[in-house]
Amino acid sequence: MKVKVQSLDGKAVTGKDADIELKDEIFGLEARPDILHRVVTWQLANRRAMARAARERSDVARTGKKFGKQKGGGTARHGNRRAPIFVGGGKAHGPRARLFSQSLNKKVRALGLKTALSVKAAEGKIIVLKDFDIKDAKTSAMKVSLDKLGVTGALFMDAGKAEAFTKAVRNLPRMNVMPTAGANVYDILNHDTLVLTKAAVETLEARFNG
Structure with missing residues (x-):
């Protein structure tokens, strides 16, 4: 599945970085509500x-x-x-x-995460950005950029911490930033849009391939 890579100002990236291929074995699985239910139940039970x-x-x-x-x-x-x-x-x-903690097979947890990513991809709710690099951590400027992207509520994922980006986004409603190491089914499904950087996509794919 090919996806257009965009920049934070809403413009498409040109050149060799214009497109990114999302692997079907991670972003192209069929929806499995039963697996999603099992993983979300396991997550919420372990939070208690x-x-x-x-x-x-x-x-x-x-x-x-x-x-x-x-x-x-x-x-x-x-x-x-x-x-x-x-x-x-x-x-x-x-x-x-x-x-109240529960146990869940590691393969089921991995399948749940891949299914959640596939559901977002099938709905057209995945946006891939070149990076989260910004000059100033200004919330007002970030709101303008996200409005251009058409994002009203999203979970942002990057391979690193993206500290300046996190500071600019954290005061906006329904916006959350998370490193790919913390990717989980509940937070992905709980947000309208999933925004990934190219590095985040590569990290997620390496995580499952490894």
């Missing part, structure tokens, strides 16, 4: 923090001595101060420590 356990009767450090008579006190019969009815006692039926 561990549930913290509450202290129950056996976990509270209070005396176990019986503090009142069995009869004649006019109140209920309690064995010790650890009972949930008392202030400082253990919690009745409190939450238990729980891990």
